[in-house]
Amino acid sequence: MMNFPKSVSLSLTYRALVTQSGGGFKVAEVYLDANEVKPHEVLVKVRAVGLNPTDWKSFDWLKIEDAVVGCDAAGDIVCVGSEVTRFKAGDRVAGFTIGCSQTHNGAFAEYVRFDAFTLLRLPEGMPYEEGASLPIPHLTAVQNLHVHLNLPTPSQAEAKLSPSAAAGTPETILIWGGTTATGHHAIQLARLSGLRVIATASPQAFDEVLALGASFVFDYRDVDVVEKIREAAGDSEMGVRYVLDTISKGGATEKCIDAMGPKGGQVVHLLPVSKDIVKRRADVEVSLTLVYNLLGPMLSDPFRPQDRPPVQRYLENDWIQLSKGWSNGVGTERLKPQRIRRLERGFDGIVDGLKQMREGRYGREKLVGYVC
Ligand SMILES: NC(=O)c1ccc[n+]([C@@H]2O[C@H](COP(=O)([O-])OP(=O)(O)OC[C@H]3O[C@@H](n4cnc5c(N)ncnc54)[C@H](OP(=O)(O)O)[C@@H]3O)[C@@H](O)[C@H]2O)c1
Numbered sequence: 335m336m337n338f339p340k341s342v343s344l345s346l347t348y349r350a351l352v353t354q355s356g357g358g359f360k361v362a363e364v365y366l367d368a369n370e371v372k373p374h375e376v377l378v379k380v381r382a383v384g385l386n387p388t389d390w391k392s393f394d395w396l397k398i399e400d401a402v403v404g405c406d407a408a409g410d411i412v413c414v415g416s417e418v419t420r421f422k423a424g425d426r427v428a429g430f431t432i433g434c435s436q437t438h439n440g441a442f443a444e445y446v447r448f449d450a451f452t453l454l455r456l457p458e459g460m461p462y463e464e465g466a467s468l469p470i471p472h473l474t475a476v477q478n479l480h481v482h483l484n485l486p487t488p489s490q491a492e493a494k495l496s497p498s499a500a501a502g503t504p505e506t507i508l509i510w511g512g513t514t515a516t517g518h519h520a521i522q523l524a525r526l527s528g529l530r531v532i533a534t535a536s537p538q539a540f541d542e543v544l545a546l547g548a549s550f551v552f553d554y555r556d557v558d559v560v561e562k563i564r565e566a567a568g569d570s571e572m573g574v575r576y577v578l579d580t581i582s583k584g585g586a587t588e589k590c591i592d593a594m595g596p597k598g599g600q601v602v603h604l605l606p607v608s609k610d611i612v613k614r615r616a617d618v619e620v621s622l623t624l625v626y627n628l629l630g631p632m633l634s635d636p637f638r639p640q641d642r643p644p645v646q647r648y649l650e651n652d653w654i655q656l657s658k659g660w661s662n663g664v665g666t667e668r669l670k671p672q673r674i675r676r677l678e679r680g681f682d683g684i685v686d687g688l689k690q691m692r693e694g695r696y697g698r699e700k701l702v703g704y705v706c
Pocket residue numbers: 386387388391470471474510511512513514515516517534535536539554580581584586603604605623624625626697698
């Protein structure tokens with residue numbers, strides 16, 4: 335059962351962007367019954383939405399008709415399910431759901447249901463737009479770094495809980511795609527975890543990537559990029575031990591594996607790669623991470639409930655500390671937001687944003703839209 339505040343009726347009709355048969359999107363009315371809000375969920379009035387590549391990819395792959403589009407949104411909690419203790423009506427939050435997969439829920443809508451577990455509490459000073467830019471990229475970085483690579487979180491590193499941090503010998507992580515939305519967050523978190531970061535990017539973005547905390551940045555189009563990374567990492571010692579490959583196509587994963595040091599290590603990647611790539615080096619473990627699997631199964635990949643407790647601890651401790659004192663467009667001393675590009679207000683603006691994303695016309699900016 336849900337604790338609806340007295341001011342909210344037990345049912346709701348709202349507008350949402352949904353998939354159409356034969357392709358494209360349309361705005362449709364969605365009816366929400368109180369029973370649809372599950373005990374672990376919150377109902378959020380959407381104030382801004384964030385666009386991700388997965389929004390158009392899921393549309394193409396899942397092909398579910400009348401499904402609500404969109405994963406990331408920020409807004410105000412209207413009511414919470416009976417098991418939700420961390421949040422209450424009125425809280426400002428951002429979260430994600432699996433867009434294009436459900437006919438009665440998705441982020442590009444006037445209201446969205448989020449699993450309370452995925453919620454980032456928005457600090458005072460953070461506008462909804464910056465909140466909406468966060469959930470999938472930030473939580474993908476958290477899940478890869480602090481769960482799959484098992485690196486200390488910023489608060490653990492600060493408390494010197496990790497042996498490497500305590501010994502003062504930083505290990506090296508390569509973040510391939512340092513200017514992706516995921517890379518933007520991963521560079522900062524890895525640095526805060528006490529690691530030395532090497533990243534790749536286009537030369538025009540080198541200064542931005544260094545300002546986020548990378549020690550070295552190399553052009554991913556350079557034919558000698560692998561050798562340069564190995565040299566910077568100090569191949570005679572440990573070299574690169576960890577890799578987050580945010581690109582995972584066009585030869586990126588192979589280069590990441592080849593750039594690792596003589597003792598091998600771990601590569602996590604975000605898109606499926608071939609078995610040959612996974613087996614490229616016996617001393618390198620290569621594995622796929624899907625942020626969706628924090629919520630449930632997706633295509634052939636299973637739900638990963640074991641990833642939830644460490645992510646939850648991050649959200650309750652590290653996130654609250656890292657985002658404290660946030661200021662609009664600047665972030666905090668320790669965490670910077672991506673540059674935001676605001677779309678025209680309304681669903682048409684979001685549809686235009688989806689087109690820009692599909693065509694790759696967003697560069698290093700985060701597209702953010704509004705449902706009204
Ligand atoms: N598995 C998951 O859970 C998960 C989660 C989030 C995202 N993803 C996937 O991860 C990928 C990245 O998504 P995102 O939203 O983080 O990033 P994004 O914002 O879409 O990344 C755009 C940036 O990618 C960079 N780029 C393009 N090709 C590159 C290459 N070959 N090497 C290095 N950088 C390159 C460009 O950087 P420059 O401007 O420097 O050229 C561009 O600015 C997408 O395929 C997305 O679907 C998966």
